[in-house]
Amino acid sequence: MxxxxxxxxxxxxxxxxxxxxxxDNPSATxxxxxxxxxxxxxxxxxxxxxxxxxxxxxxxxLQELQVNxxxxxxxxxxxxxxxxxxxx
Amino acid sequence: xxxxxxxxKLSLKEKYSYLTRDLAWxxxxxxxxxxxxxxxxxxxxxxxxxxxxxxxxxxxxAYWKYQAEKERKFYAIxxxxxxxxxxxxxxxxxxLSALKIFLQAISPGEYAAHKGFARAGREFPGVGPQVAxxxxxxxxxxxxxxxxxxxxxxxxxxxxxxxxxxxxxxxxYTSVARSFFDDAMSxxxxxxxxxxxxxxxYVLTNLLFVPFMSGAAYNGDMSTVTFGFSAQSDEARxxxxxxxxxxxMLEQDPANVEIVQKWIDKWFWRGFRVLGLVSTxxxxxxxxxxxxxxxxxxxxxxxxxxxxxxxxxxYGIRPPKGWKDAGEAVDHMSHQFMLxxxxxxxxxxxxxxxxxxEDMDWLSKKYPDTFDxxxxxxxxxxxxxxxxxxxxxxxxxxxxxxxxxLPTVFSEPGDPSSLCHRETEYKGETYQxxxxxxxxxxxxxxxxxxxxxxxxxxxFQAPLNGDLEAWMEWACLENGSDNGDFKGSHDxxxxxxxxxxxxxx
Amino acid sequence: xxxxxxxxxxxxxxxxxxxxxGNQLVYVGWDNHLLFASAFLxxxxxxxVFRDMVQNNVIPLxxxxxxxxxIDWDSVTWLKGNQPWTPNWDETLAAxxxxxxxxxxxxxxxxxxxxx
Numbered sequence: 001m002x003x004x005x006x007x008x009x010x011x012x013x014x015x016x017x018x019x020x021x022x023x024d025n026p027s028a029t030x031x032x033x034x035x036x037x038x039x040x041x042x043x044x045x046x047x048x049x050x051x052x053x054x055x056x057x058x059x060x061x062l063q064e065l066q067v068n069x070x071x072x073x074x075x076x077x078x079x080x081x082x083x084x085x086x087x088x
Numbered sequence: 089x090x091x092x093x094x095x096x097k098l099s100l101k102e103k104y105s106y107l108t109r110d111l112a113w114x115x116x117x118x119x120x121x122x123x124x125x126x127x128x129x130x131x132x133x134x135x136x137x138x139x140x141x142x143x144x145x146x147x148x149x150a151y152w153k154y155q156a157e158k159e160r161k162f163y164a165i166x167x168x169x170x171x172x173x174x175x176x177x178x179x180x181x182x183x184l185s186a187l188k189i190f191l192q193a194i195s196p197g198e199y200a201a202h203k204g205f206a207r208a209g210r211e212f213p214g215v216g217p218q219v220a221x222x223x224x225x226x227x228x229x230x231x232x233x234x235x236x237x238x239x240x241x242x243x244x245x246x247x248x249x250x251x252x253x254x255x256x257x258x259x260x261y262t263s264v265a266r267s268f269f270d271d272a273m274s275x276x277x278x279x280x281x282x283x284x285x286x287x288x289x290y291v292l293t294n295l296l297f298v299p300f301m302s303g304a305a306y307n308g309d310m311s312t313v314t315f316g317f318s319a320q321s322d323e324a325r326x327x328x329x330x331x332x333x334x335x336x337m338l339e340q341d342p343a344n345v346e347i348v349q350k351w352i353d354k355w356f357w358r359g360f361r362v363l364g365l366v367s368t369x370x371x372x373x374x375x376x377x378x379x380x381x382x383x384x385x386x387x388x389x390x391x392x393x394x395x396x397x398x399x400x401x402x403y404g405i406r407p408p409k410g411w412k413d414a415g416e417a418v419d420h421m422s423h424q425f426m427l428x429x430x431x432x433x434x435x436x437x438x439x440x441x442x443x444x445x446e447d448m449d450w451l452s453k454k455y456p457d458t459f460d461x462x463x464x465x466x467x468x469x470x471x472x473x474x475x476x477x478x479x480x481x482x483x484x485x486x487x488x489x490x491x492x493x494l495p496t497v498f499s500e501p502g503d504p505s506s507l508c509h510r511e512t513e514y515k516g517e518t519y520q521x522x523x524x525x526x527x528x529x530x531x532x533x534x535x536x537x538x539x540x541x542x543x544x545x546x547x548f549q550a551p552l553n554g555d556l557e558a559w560m561e562w563a564c565l566e567n568g569s570d571n572g573d574f575k576g577s578h579d580x581x582x583x584x585x586x587x588x589x590x591x592x593x
Numbered sequence: 594x595x596x597x598x599x600x601x602x603x604x605x606x607x608x609x610x611x612x613x614x615g616n617q618l619v620y621v622g623w624d625n626h627l628l629f630a631s632a633f634l635x636x637x638x639x640x641x642v643f644r645d646m647v648q649n650n651v652i653p654l655x656x657x658x659x660x661x662x663x664i665d666w667d668s669v670t671w672l673k674g675n676q677p678w679t680p681n682w683d684e685t686l687a688a689x690x691x692x693x694x695x696x697x698x699x700x701x702x703x704x705x706x707x708x709x
Contacts, residue, residue: 130597487620534595539604545694549613
């Protein structure tokens with residue numbers, strides 16, 4: 001097993017995104033660090049557009065993530081609906 | 089005339105294809121080799137550039153949109169910082185030393201990276217990496233500009249921020265970062281990508297930015313958090329590009345594996361040496377510390393790098409040659425380096441200081457196997473000298489490593505009480521090194537490294553001829569203001585005075 | 594391979610001895626005395642007598658270590674280019690074969706106050 005992770009700035013735009021990630025990835029661990037939230041997950045982490053849209057009540061483009069992204073680890077696969085990090 | 093309207097919105101994949109791949113063309117009246125003369129000499133074989141995948145699928149229109157948003161956020165906060173006396177909100181003026189090193193050594197590196205990616209974008213024959221490198225080139229110049237702009241607010245009030253551009257080229261510790269980028273930029277485009285895109289961005293950049301920016305947040309430095317995170321939001325894309333590039337090279341031809349491995353060995357070690365500076369910021373310079381250098385290494389070096397090299401094993405790639413020695417050095421390097429910076433602080437454009445008892449207790453807790461045994465006795469002796477009114481300065485200038493250009497302050501692997509010395513001869517000249525790995529890097533490309541401009545030997549050649557005062561003037565180092573112990577410095581005195589003024593009348 | 598390049602490529606060493614106005618660089622390190630973070634860079638004439646170099650260039654730099662005054666220079670052992678070596682104290686650096694940018698290390702095994 002290898003850990004993948006993603007980190008966002010702590011702000012009002014990322015709060016619902018992080019909540020959505022927690023809903024979609026039950027095995028993920030969320031670390032609150034100074035000004036930053038880091039989410040670790042074993043082998044894979046999926047971010048789903050729909051879950052975020054449910055949280056914020058508007059349409060969401062996954063590329064908006066990039067504005068508040070700090071870092072990540074793992075291979076990325078991205079399309080309109082999902083943003084996936086994995087070590088496999 | 090009616091233009092047919094495409095009702096359906098383009099998918100991300102289609103949009104990417106139109107705005108990236110479709111921008112390429114086949115040359116008709118020039119040969120491809122003449123258009124891209126640097127594409128093959130490094131020995132990397134590429135059979136099909138179409139296999140290049142950009143996982144972010146970012147197109148120029150989206151790029152400008154999101155970058156503009158980042159800039160708006162950045163300047164809103166920088167304005168607020170200046171309007172609200174942000175320069176007085178930091179935990180302590182000692183914190184500024186970390187920023188000064190950043191401005192003198194790292195921000196010019198962003199500018200160098202900009203030039204490097206602009207060139208790589210021109211030299212790669214494939215349109216996928218051309219577009220990705222172009223975006224990264226623009227990112228990197230944005231990073232240099234926003235960093236300089238953010239820190240210019242501190243330059244209005246404190247020493248050591250005023251001459252970073254000259255100091256980058258002329259001071260001894262900054263030549264470490266400079267030589268790192270010069271080495272990468274004078275390599276071919278593929279090596280450049282492994283050097284900066286992969287080794288630096290993917291393997292090492294987290295160790296620089298993430299703990300450093302968290303440290304800025306902990307120490308009340310709103311402007312640095314802002315430029316740091318604004319830059320870092322591009323970093324994830326850069327890391328992805330670096331990883332994509334290495335996978336692409338490894339998948340294109342099995343003969344590429346050996347070349348790529350050699351570059352990984354070289355550039356991991358060179359990057360690790362540059363990061364020596366960051367270890368002192370984390371362990372010594374932040375008045376309020378976030379985590380130790382060792383803890384940051386465990387998360388971002390050991391764990392993350394471990395996962396990466398596990399993954400690359402399927403191509404026949406192994407962890408870099410210096411990986412194990414690096415893991416051992418992490419328990420020593422910040423102490424060895426900070427002791428060095430302190431004893432040569434007449435020649436640094438930032439302040440250093442003897443750690444307080446409380447600081448030393450923190451260090452022994454974080455470094456239980458090394459600090460009390462090896463480093464506390466040195467600091468205690470230096471403290472005794474200071475209390476006796478004879479502060480310790482080492483006027484014997486340092487032996488520098490021909491490859492990484494750092495003073496050779498590092499200990500022998502397995503023997504922390506001996507300095508590591510390595511020496512080799514090439515065409516009748518003697519060359520000195522800090523480690524086996526730096527010596528091996530030299531031996532791979534001696535014709536390149538014999539040309540290194542080493543600041544200490546340079547001081548004894550024309551036109552300075554060993555004149556330390558003339559050197560300070562040339563390096564724009566204001567003696568008595570920029571350099572020396574923090575105790576009694578302008579920064580310490582001003583910060584204290586201004587802080588008192590904010591809370592009384 | 595001495596460098597990977599598109600055509601023949603010959604570098605010029607930056608720190609050749611000719612650039613030092615008749616002088617040369619010598620590095621001197623005191624083993625196991627890491628109060629001094631690195632070996633010292635000395636700028637000396639190749640005609641300097643070895644004893645004078647120790648007296649005038651090395652001793653003034655090492656006083657901060659309490660072991661310095663206890664050194665018995667007659668029993669000190671030396672390395673040159675990381676190999677055991679015995680200097681001739683009354684000969685010049687040139688006659689001692691100490692070339693430009695070479696490293697000398699000296700060992701004082703019984704002295705060990707600060708850096709264990």
